[in-house]
Amino acid sequence: MPSPAAGRATAPAPAPSTPAMVDGQVLARLRTLARRPPQSLVMEGGSAADREAAALAWAKVLNCPQGGCGVCVLCRQIDERAFRDLIVVDRQFFEDDPKTANIDQIRALLPVWGQPAHGAGSRVTVFAEAQDLHLSAANLLLKTLEEPRPGNVFVLLAPQRERLLQTLVSRSFVLTLPWPAAKVSEPDAAEWIAALLAFWDSGQGWFERTGTKGAADRALARRILSGLQRELILALSGQESPVAKRLARLGPAGLRRLDLVLAQAQEALNQPTAPVALVLDWIATAVIPK
Numbered sequence: 001m002p003s004p005a006a007g008r009a010t011a012p013a014p015a016p017s018t019p020a021m022v023d024g025q026v027l028a029r030l031r032t033l034a035r036r037p038p039q040s041l042v043m044e045g046g047s048a049a050d051r052e053a054a055a056l057a058w059a060k061v062l063n064c065p066q067g068g069c070g071v072c073v074l075c076r077q078i079d080e081r082a083f084r085d086l087i088v089v090d091r092q093f094f095e096d097d098p099k100t101a102n103i104d105q106i107r108a109l110l111p112v113w114g115q116p117a118h119g120a121g122s123r124v125t126v127f128a129e130a131q132d133l134h135l136s137a138a139n140l141l142l143k144t145l146e147e148p149r150p151g152n153v154f155v156l157l158a159p160q161r162e163r164l165l166q167t168l169v170s171r172s173f174v175l176t177l178p179w180p181a182a183k184v185s186e187p188d189a190a191e192w193i194a195a196l197l198a199f200w201d202s203g204q205g206w207f208e209r210t211g212t213k214g215a216a217d218r219a220l221a222r223r224i225l226s227g228l229q230r231e232l233i234l235a236l237s238g239q240e241s242p243v244a245k246r247l248a249r250l251g252p253a254g255l256r257r258l259d260l261v262l263a264q265a266q267e268a269l270n271q272p273t274a275p276v277a278l279v280l281d282w283i284a285t286a287v288i289p290k
């Protein structure tokens with residue numbers, strides 16, 4: 001946690017979101033991978049903040065002389081995204097038009113990737129929310145990965161690998177982060193998910209639930225979302241759980257739709273003014289074709 005005084009005096013850019021802890025097993029995995037770093041690493045699972053933290057941890061493991069101690073000058077520079085061998089391609093990176101203008105900005109990185117890192121480690125380029133990359137940008141990245149880029153590694157962050165170009169995934173090592181709900185048992189979220197499935201079958205019981213004042217706060221809504229995302233992964237990969245089985249009945253198109261709905265709902269929940277009950281009602285209704 002940065003001290004409140006730090007960063008307030010300068011910082012025209014919005015402060016990065018609260019740093020998330022990196023799971024110990026993930027860190028151990030990264031340290032093993034660092035012996036022969038894959039040119040491209042896909043990180044899926046977890047929350048967006050977990051994925052971002054894991055990507056920064058990877059940059060630290062590859063560049064900190066102590067293997068990612070987290071406290072040295074270099075590690076702190078990485079946390080503040082002020083490290084010269086770290087490029088984070090995210091919304092802030094595409095300041096003009098996040099949807100369309102990114103191809104030229106990514107093309108401008110090509111000469112950079114043609115050079116080795118400034119320091120003794122590796123230059124790490126992180127694509128946050130890589131599933132949102134414009135297709136032309138994704139194709140440019142794919143071309144980039146087809147050539148050796150000594151001293152450069154790439155990280156693609158996405159909720160699920162299925163949301164990335166298959167050709168990008170097949171050229172990458174995929175690391176799945178623990179799902180938030182898998183860390184602690186979430187009986188309350190599970191109960192809501194069960195109610196949602198019952199609503200899809202019967203059309204009943206959902207609005208009474210969300211309409212009760214104070215029924216679901218933002219934190220619970222996030223747990224419901226991550227629980228659904230976890231079950232969606234299971235359903236997509238053909239694994240069995242009672243919820244995943246029900247989700248699988250949505251069919252491939254329905255699962256894709258659920259994936260998009262969950263991503264949009266997640267974004268809506270990040271708006272502090274979005275009413276939680278409305279977001280939950282929207283999930284319940286948007287997945288089912290009219």
Ligand SMILES: [Zn+2]
Nearest residue numbers: 064069072075
């Ligand atoms: Zn360090």
